[in-house]
Amino acid sequence: MSEAAIKFEKFYYGYINGNVVLHNVNLEISKGSFTVISGPSGAGKTTLCKSMVGIIPYYYGGRYAGDVEVLGESTKGKRVSDLSMRVGLMLDDYESQLVSLTAGEEVAFSLLNHGFAPEEVATRTKQALADVGLPGRENYQLDELSGGQRQRLLLASVLAVHPEVLVLDEPVSAMDPDGAHALYKLLYKIYKEYHMTVIVVEHNINFLLPYATNMIVMNKGEVAAQGTFEEAAAIAYEIPELRQNLPELWQVKLALENRFGITLGAWRNEEEALKELQEKFVGGGCDD
Amino acid sequence: MIEAKAVNFAYHRGEPVLNDISCKIKDGEFVALLGHNGSGKTTLSRLFMALLHPRSGDVFVGGNNIADLEPADLAHQVGYVFQNPDLQILEDTVFEEVAYGPRCKNKSENKVKEQVEAALAAMGLAELSDAYPRTLSFGQKRRLGVAAALALNPQTLILDEITNGQDEQEKNNMMQYLEKLNQEKGITIILITHDMNIARQYTQRALVLHNGDLVFDGATADLYDGKSELSEWGLKQPIIATLSATFGVEAQNAKEFCEKLYLKEGVAQ
Numbered sequence: 210m211s212e213a214a215i216k217f218e219k220f221y222y223g224y225i226n227g228n229v230v231l232h233n234v235n236l237e238i239s240k241g242s243f244t245v246i247s248g249p250s251g252a253g254k255t256t257l258c259k260s261m262v263g264i265i266p267y268y269y270g271g272r273y274a275g276d277v278e279v280l281g282e283s284t285k286g287k288r289v290s291d292l293s294m295r296v297g298l299m300l301d302d303y304e305s306q307l308v309s310l311t312a313g314e315e316v317a318f319s320l321l322n323h324g325f326a327p328e329e330v331a332t333r334t335k336q337a338l339a340d341v342g343l344p345g346r347e348n349y350q351l352d353e354l355s356g357g358q359r360q361r362l363l364l365a366s367v368l369a370v371h372p373e374v375l376v377l378d379e380p381v382s383a384m385d386p387d388g389a390h391a392l393y394k395l396l397y398k399i400y401k402e403y404h405m406t407v408i409v410v411e412h413n414i415n416f417l418l419p420y421a422t423n424m425i426v427m428n429k430g431e432v433a434a435q436g437t438f439e440e441a442a443a444i445a446y447e448i449p450e451l452r453q454n455l456p457e458l459w460q461v462k463l464a465l466e467n468r469f470g471i472t473l474g475a476w477r478n479e480e481e482a483l484k485e486l487q488e489k490f491v492g493g494g495c496d497d
Numbered sequence: 498m499i500e501a502k503a504v505n506f507a508y509h510r511g512e513p514v515l516n517d518i519s520c521k522i523k524d525g526e527f528v529a530l531l532g533h534n535g536s537g538k539t540t541l542s543r544l545f546m547a548l549l550h551p552r553s554g555d556v557f558v559g560g561n562n563i564a565d566l567e568p569a570d571l572a573h574q575v576g577y578v579f580q581n582p583d584l585q586i587l588e589d590t591v592f593e594e595v596a597y598g599p600r601c602k603n604k605s606e607n608k609v610k611e612q613v614e615a616a617l618a619a620m621g622l623a624e625l626s627d628a629y630p631r632t633l634s635f636g637q638k639r640r641l642g643v644a645a646a647l648a649l650n651p652q653t654l655i656l657d658e659i660t661n662g663q664d665e666q667e668k669n670n671m672m673q674y675l676e677k678l679n680q681e682k683g684i685t686i687i688l689i690t691h692d693m694n695i696a697r698q699y700t701q702r703a704l705v706l707h708n709g710d711l712v713f714d715g716a717t718a719d720l721y722d723g724k725s726e727l728s729e730w731g732l733k734q735p736i737i738a739t740l741s742a743t744f745g746v747e748a749q750n751a752k753e754f755c756e757k758l759y760l761k762e763g764v765a766q
Contacts, residue, residue: 249664250634382662383581386691387534412664453665457694457736460751468755469762479736483743490744490762 213278214240214374214406215261220275222256222265230256232430234275238408238423240373243400245417245438246410247454248427254410255301257427258378260284261408263292280373294323297372301379303363312338312354313347316366323370337369338362340399357388361395368399374406381416389416396420415456419477426451439475458482498523499545499575499653499685504554506540514540516709517554524652525683527676529696529717532706533731538689541706542655545687546575559652572598576646580657582638583631591617591633591641592626598649616648619682620674636667640674647678653685654678660695668692672699694735697721698749705730 215238223229230253238244246254259265260277263284277284280295300306309315316334325333338346341361346354354362360380367375377396381389393409397420400407411417414424424441426434428451434444445451446463453460462473462482471489476482499522506515515537522528532538543549544556547563547570556563559574568577579585588594595616599609617623620640625633630641639659646654656675660668676699678684690696696703696717703720705713707730713720720727723742727734734742741748746761748754 249666250636379662385534385658385661450666457751461736461740461754464751464755465758468759479739482736483739486740487743490758 212240212281213237214242214280215408216278217257217260218276218278220260220273220277222260222271222273224256224269224271227271229272230430231260234432236425236432236435238406238425240406241404242423243397243407243417243421244409244423244425245414245421246408246425246427247412247414248433249450249454250412251429252427253430254412254427255378258298258376258408258410261374261376262296262298263287263289264298290322293319293372294370295372296374296376297367297370299363299367299375299377299380301382303360303380303383306363307351307359310350311347312343312349312351312362312365315351315362316347316369319366319370333369333371334365337365340368340402341365341395357384357392360384360392364392364396364399368403371403372405374408375400376408378410379412380409381411389413393417393420412454414454415458418456418458498557498559499687500557501541501544501551502555502557504541504544504551504556506537506544506549506551508540514709515544515551515706518706518711519554520704520711520714522653522685522687524685525679526702527679527686527700528688529700529703530687530689530706531691531693531696531703531713531720531732536706536731537709538706539657542577542657542687542689545653545655546571546577548577569601572651573602573649574651575653575655576643576649576651577655578639578642578646578657578659580661582635582642585642585645586630586638589629590626591622591628591630594630594641595645595648598645602649612648612650616644619647619678620644621670634667636663636671639663640671643671643674647684651684653687655687655689657689658691659688660690660692668695675699693721693733694737697735697738705732707731 217234217236220231220234221229222231248254266273267289279292307315309318313334316337317330320330320333338344341364343361381392393416421438424438425432426441426445433448433451434441442455442459445455458476462476466473474481474485501518501520504515504518507513530538530542544551547566547568558571586594588597592613595613596609599612617626620643622640622644660671672695675686679686688700700717703717712730721738737748737750737754740754744758746757748757
């Protein structure tokens, strides 16, 4: 197994005055992977995210046991700012993460806080805006940008710090399907280009079917499945309440494999699936 | 009944958004309003409750022309639930939130209580009556939005992307409550959605808008027969519908498809 970007060991966590929301979490996310974290509402996905970047326990307090390691270092006793150079976080409520008047200032904000020289700030801002498809928009007011553009701007400001690990919590929850597909396509391009580790919380796995190398499925505060995308999907398929959240294409694949006792390809899009099914089964477009 | 007659609409100084739309939605129907981004579906739905008025043509709600009406005049006939539930939440408890509408209509406190309780029960929120709305889950907030609209006893509910951002359990949960409202109380439901699966499973009739034109008005099932121009309209056939059409087995989900294919094929080749 390659080196871990994130590692949880026997980790338990409960918010102050709240129930324990993560139970005995053991998991490992490899460097360079594109991991989707999925699971029903209330499964603990967001809490898991916050634990990865040190917001838990540093900001929220609460009770915890076990350990979380980020790039080989325990988050215990670390400030969020210590980690933020190496791990970037984008929350679902992206508007609350925007703090400036113009796009350029927004991207520069965290760079300046980290003490980069002005020339470096300008260079990185320019590059980050270009990376997210907003080239030359430094002087745009935030309210001149659409919702989707503001979200990409936030992505730029996280990228500008050049984090090794990027964690995104439900980044498309407020977007329509076209916007969601576009954002994930962009994210994949950035992942490929910068060889980052990308971790995305997303309940609609369909959006990430073409991209995810690995998957973690949470259920009731526990890790129900983890591994390569294929492995985790097969495990989740066996758990009734998780099955219905798998991409439909994979529900079809796993149902057919079980029923017919065959092995089908690791489909990443409908074209692949249709092609193979038409080869294996009759009826596929024969009569017209 | 809601009827649009030769409706044209454009926003202030903007391009035309709706072109010559005519359609009729009868009481008790469960209708999907489909179309890609910017196709005009939200705009059309807003004309149905006088949030907007047509540039030309007429919209009738319950037989009355909306030309001189405002949303408040129609609130007891048409309930509208917006995309973002947080924008619609005003009060400190679930009960108060749902009571807001009936109170604005100067109903007696007894009547308010009765209507609120019925609406909460219909959406499965009775036990959360005293909860602070902002602590609800996303799916519960969406049901709260529906309950608030329902408390005014409207004939029609217009729901804008009501299942967006929810997991499969929550989506189905929501749709089952809506199906019950439609079947047991005869409430007309107009579902604005991107989710072609939800439309296929739950609605009988579909309206499709494409660049402001009404390009399809018919039985939802006919939309998924593999022959309609779905992709031209910027819509996507759900994979189960594609597979059903390709292999000639009628299925609503993966399991059903698999079983029917198995029966048809016997064994894999």
